[in-house]
Amino acid sequence: MSDIIASIATPKGEGGISIIRSSGMGSLSVALKIFHTPSGNPVEKISPNIAHFGSIYDPSTRNCIDEVVLTWFKNPKSYTGEDVVEISAHGGTFVSSRILGLVLDYGARLAEPGEFTRRAFMNGRIDLSQAEAVADLISAASDKALQAAILQLKGRLSKKITELYDRLLFVLSQVEAAIDFPEEGLDFQKRDSSISELKQVREEVSNLINTYKQGKISRDGASVALAGKPNVGKSSLLNTLLQEDRAIVTPHPGTTRDTLEEKVRIKDTHINIIDSAGLRRHPETIEQEGIRRTRLAIDNADLTLVIFDRSQPLDENDDLICKEIHEKPKLVVINKCDLPEQWPIEQLSQKIETDTVVFISAKEQSGLDSLINAIYSCVIKEETNGEAIFISRERHRLNLVQASLSLEKTLTSLESQLSEEFVAIDLNIAMNHLATILGKVVEDELLDQIFNSFCIGK
Ligand SMILES: Nc1nc2c(ncn2[C@@H]2O[C@H](COP(=O)(O)OP(=O)(O)OP(=O)(O)O)[C@@H](O)[C@H]2O)c(=O)[nH]1
Ligand SMILES: [Mg+2]
The missing domain is CATH 1.20.120.430 (tRNA modification GTPase MnmE domain 2)
Incomplete structure (x- = not known):
């Protein structure tokens, strides 16, 4: 026979309602030691699956602590398969921990993380998957x-x-x-x-x-790395996609040194977008570690956005990124299209496959819809219908x-x-x-x- 476990089931902090949940044989008798009618009398009858309005009293002081709603889910028809009691209290940090304290004082012990679901599994309510x-x-x-x-x-x-x-x-x-x-x-x-x-x-x-690959992308989101030589606008693009000033942007090449990962929702999925140091030949010592991390991010990414600056001539650092990204899943993005162009697109097609190229201005926020559509169709390979397992x-x-x-x-x-x-x-x-x-x-x-x-x- 398992003991009675209890904990606050709602998130920490203040809110409308806080739920103190307990599970195990005898959880109802524990609750009834502190739950009374609104006027403070002992409750005579509780029916399962019905919300009962009442008050929580501290038996040691006879003080009323809160007005609550108590629901009893009788075994086996409960989340855990055991008797479960949920006390919905006012959502204050102190009041809810005070009620939990009473439940613990009168016979329950604090639940471990996931223990309610673990009991549901152990009692055969659900399987492990x-x-x-x-x-x-x-x-x-x-x-x-x-x-x-x-x-x-x-x-x-x-x-x-x-x-x-x-x-x-x-x-x-x-x-x-x-x-x-x-x-x-x-x-x-x-x-x-x-x-x-x-x-x-x-x-x-x-x-x-x-x-698996598509399933994992559905669950965890695809990881999308931003790559390009320093100063092409990687961090600006991250900020634009997030619609907030998350990464530091300056006119100086070599601004970003560490990798920075953020979640961006696109359509019905989300991506984990990773900004990192720009790749370049002959980096300073301090940049080398950043560049190592960039390479790691590219290696682990489901997709890399390879970014080029339209307003500056292509150089050996652009060649470097083209060479390194050669075999990887990628999408070519041309940034700073708000400025006069310094090279024709044909020049790039000799260095990297340019079947799909997206033209944007991270600064002016133009071309973003096309970029989002292109990212989506690169990472979501097939539309899974509702029946797909x-x-x-x-x-x-x-x-x-x-x-x-x-x-x-x-x-x-x-x-x-x-x-x-x-x-x-x-x-x-x-x-x-x-x-x-x-x-x-x-x-x-x-x-x-x-x-x-x-x-x-x-
Ligand atoms: N005109 C224009 N300027 C841009 C655009 N995108 C970025 N910039 C500017 O380019 C400079 C570099 O931008 P960042 O976003 O820091 O570039 P980065 O690729 O992250 O640079 P590193 O972190 O040094 O590798 C900043 O001055 C930006 O304001 C754009 O679309 N148009
Ligand atoms: Mg940057």
Whole structure:
């Protein structure tokens, strides 16, 4: 039996309402020690799922502390699957921590981060991928991220993984029957149909793996690096996209020394835009570290905006950036188009692919719509429809890759007529990897890692 946990479920600070939430067997009796009718009498009857208006009293002083609304969610029909009590108090920092203090004094203990959701998982209300979706939903910063999280929370991914698992289980049952009755073995027909089923499952697993890059972009946003020689207007562009003076801009080349990352929402998604030191040959010592960081940002970016200054002749530093960015996903941006042009665009096409070029003025804020459209179509490769199932977490990808490798081995064993024992071992490993995604087989350490990233009260 689990103990009673409690915490303030709403964010720190002052607000309209603060919710003190508790969960566990006996959480209602704890609440009823401090919750009374509006006139201060003990409450005789509480019904589940109904908001009850009343007052919180400190039993030691008989002082009224707040007027609140209490709701009891009776197990198993609650977020955690246990008895859950939510006290909605006035949203003051002191009053809510005072009420929490009373709940703790009368039998609860403070919840760890994510412990409510962890209990929901332990009690089978949700599986592990759905628990992860709760965290994703809370941190979602765009419609795309929100949609990805809600589909996962509603069990879209779990359903697919369960379906694949069950199909493997069916194959395994045939293989195990052959192990149990060796005189019969896997007859030709069953071996053939198992091979074809395993191939189909492997195909579906690899389709899911292929959704990772776009799924991750939906969840976390794409990372977009700004690159170019010093003074082309990288920081000005960052500020323009953010609509605030975030980065320092000066007329002196070499102003930005460190990387600076900010979130910008574009359409239904968001990007993490990274401004950094301009690349140039023969940098001063102090610039070298900045340039190392720029290269790192470009290496890790989903897209790099390669920026050129239209108002100054192209030089060896522009050549340097063209060379370095050669193989990377990029979008060419010509800045300072408000000033007289110093070179024809053809001059650039000899140095870098210029299929899509966007002309802007970061200073005058012109060309921004085209830039935003171009960034969007570079990072969002295909429009995912509402039905699409995709993965967005590295943990899921790794398990699917492992499952796929084990399926490969299973198929090789089956095709080369190896003994059924070998087939069963690899098939079991593949199934275990799928089960790990759902949290059916999972180490405490992994659970700690997942739930510790939650906020307290969730
Ligand atoms: N006329 C004009 N000036 C611009 C434009 N964009 C930037 N500038 C100016 O160019 C100078 C350099 O701009 P920054 O944004 O600091 O350039 P940067 O690429 O970040 O430079 P570093 O940090 O030194 O690498 C500043 O004086 C800006 O006001 C533009 O579109 N038009
Ligand atoms: Mg700068």
